[in-house]
Amino acid sequence: MTNTKKKIPAGFIYFFGAFGGILFGYDIGVMTGALPFLQKDWPAAQNPTVIAWITSSLMLGAIVGGALAGQLSDKLGRRRMILISSAVFGVGAIMAGLSPDNGVAWLLVARVLLGLAVGAASALVPSYMSEMAPAEKRGSLSGLNQLMIVSGMLISYIMDYLLQELPEGLSWRLMLGLAAVPAVILFFGVLKLPESPRFLVKQGKFAEAREVLSYIRPDNVIASELHDIQETSDKEAQAAANINLGTLFSGKYRYLVIAGIGVAAFQQFMGANAIFYYIPLIVEKATGQAASSALLWPIIQGVILVIGAIVYMMVGDRFSRRKMLMLGGTVMALSFLMPAILNMVVGADKLPSMTIVVFLSIFVAFYSFTWAPLTWVLVGEIFPLAIRGRASGLASSFNWLGSFAVGLLFPIMTAHMSQSAVFAIFGVISIIAVLFIRFRVPETAGRTLEEIEADGTN
Numbered sequence: 191m192t193n194t195k196k197k198i199p200a201g202f203i204y205f206f207g208a209f210g211g212i213l214f215g216y217d218i219g220v221m222t223g224a225l226p227f228l229q230k231d232w233p234a235a236q237n238p239t240v241i242a243w244i245t246s247s248l249m250l251g252a253i254v255g256g257a258l259a260g261q262l263s264d265k266l267g268r269r270r271m272i273l274i275s276s277a278v279f280g281v282g283a284i285m286a287g288l289s290p291d292n293g294v295a296w297l298l299v300a301r302v303l304l305g306l307a308v309g310a311a312s313a314l315v316p317s318y319m320s321e322m323a324p325a326e327k328r329g330s331l332s333g334l335n336q337l338m339i340v341s342g343m344l345i346s347y348i349m350d351y352l353l354q355e356l357p358e359g360l361s362w363r364l365m366l367g368l369a370a371v372p373a374v375i376l377f378f379g380v381l382k383l384p385e386s387p388r389f390l391v392k393q394g395k396f397a398e399a400r401e402v403l404s405y406i407r408p409d410n411v412i413a414s415e416l417h418d419i420q421e422t423s424d425k426e427a428q429a430a431a432n433i434n435l436g437t438l439f440s441g442k443y444r445y446l447v448i449a450g451i452g453v454a455a456f457q458q459f460m461g462a463n464a465i466f467y468y469i470p471l472i473v474e475k476a477t478g479q480a481a482s483s484a485l486l487w488p489i490i491q492g493v494i495l496v497i498g499a500i501v502y503m504m505v506g507d508r509f510s511r512r513k514m515l516m517l518g519g520t521v522m523a524l525s526f527l528m529p530a531i532l533n534m535v536v537g538a539d540k541l542p543s544m545t546i547v548v549f550l551s552i553f554v555a556f557y558s559f560t561w562a563p564l565t566w567v568l569v570g571e572i573f574p575l576a577i578r579g580r581a582s583g584l585a586s587s588f589n590w591l592g593s594f595a596v597g598l599l600f601p602i603m604t605a606h607m608s609q610s611a612v613f614a615i616f617g618v619i620s621i622i623a624v625l626f627i628r629f630r631v632p633e634t635a636g637r638t639l640e641e642i643e644a645d646g647t648n
Contacts, residue, residue, distance in 0.1 A: 202382070203406060207383060209372075213275075214338075215343040216372060218467070219344070220349070221244075223347060223353075230358045242601045244298065248308065249597055252587075253305075256310065256583050256584075257583045267393075269383050269384070272314050275307045275310040276380065279311075282300050282301070285300035288367070309586055316335060322387075337500065340495035344493065347485070388419055435580075446573060447584075449572060449630055451581075452631070453564075457589060459596070459619050460619050463593050465491065469488050470485060472546070477544065498558020502560075502562075506567070511564055511568060511633060512631060519621075519624035523624065529545055529614075532545065571634050
């Protein structure tokens with residue numbers, strides 16, 4: 191942490207602490223609009239398998255980035271790793287924007303590099319926000335991460351729409367290259383951020399940890415919270431020295447690690463990113479409308495996501511995490527299953543062509559204020575201090591593994607199956623996810639990180 195006598199406003203800390211979500215969201219969303227123009231510009235991109243790899247290569251890098259960032263953040267700190275991630279992201283965005291004609295390999299490398307940074311951000315931001323936020327506000331402040339993610343997605347959708355009239359080769363390159371702008375903003379914002387007080391305590395920097403707590407806590411609770419952090423840190427210090435991958439799944443930690451990783455994995459295997467990556471292509475297949483002229487649909491989805499994130503920030507700390515996840519998962523499952531059921535009962539030829547898109551919008555609405563924010567809230571708060579960095583990184587990697595699988599397989603599956611059948615498969619996975627929450631995930635709302643840890647490791 192950079193020493194400073196000037197008090198850093200709590201709002202500044204929370205805003206830029208979560209700003210990494212903008213990078214995450216922008217690069218998730220930008221390929222949605224870029225793909226139709228890339229397909230027109232590059233003959234090779236008309237192959238569904240090539241499109242699948244270009245889209246999913248980001249997630250391939252994110253799997254590695256999440257795991258590495260989790261481990262390195264325990265050594266270098268959350269703040270420093272977010273700085274490194276923003277720099278890597280900026281380089282990857284510029285590379286993508288400068289892709290040579292028919293440079294599939296170049297673009298794949300750039301997307302993997304972007305993935306390393308995005309995966310790191312997806313692991314680091316929840317941990318940083320949960321360690322900075324007080325217990326009673328942790329859900330809503332961690333939900334700020336989700337608001338940043340979906341805002342990044344909406345910004346990318348709007349940029350895609352605004353740039354669509356440019357020549358094909360220029361439009362998609364600008365869409366991808368402009369991702370460097372939020373990376374630069376994040377880098378300079380994080381330069382002024384303090385390090386997490388829990389990380390500082392682990393490093394024996396108690397005076398600095400007290401100073402950081404003074405920015406974000408009332409004076410009358412600083413001493414007690416610092417004592418709780420110190421007590422937990424001391425208790426875990428010896429165990430942390432021997433932490434390895436096998437330790438995460440030992441008897442002491444297994445329950446919480448499986449719960450956190452399971453939630454992170456299910457968020458993606460439920461199929462949300464099939465919508466976010468491919469909604470213009472979904473509309474094209476459902477209606478016959480050209481994908482390049484269907485770029486208003488991503489904006490509609492983005493608006494729904496932003497509204498949902500705001501709703502979550504308003505109500506997230508008032509309800510049980512588990513109940514919200516089970517409610518959202520149930521409606522999401524029905525949204526995926528209903529088109530297939532209606533096709534069998536009524537007949538596909540008698541249904542309006544936009545039926546599946548309407549149900550997908552219902553899915554997005556419930557996803558936006560349940561599974562989308564709560565996954566990262568849980569990942570940030572459920573893991574014990576000794577393993578938090580490594581376990582958060584592993585959870586992030588499983589999340590990106592699911593995203594990679596969905597991004598890679600969806601266009602290939604829809605080339606051989608009806609869209610309603612593909613989404614019905616996701617509906618079944620959503621039902622399994624609800625059962626997992628019911629039987630395997632503990633409640634964490636309104637409890638300190640130390641209380642959650644005590645429950646899980648006893």
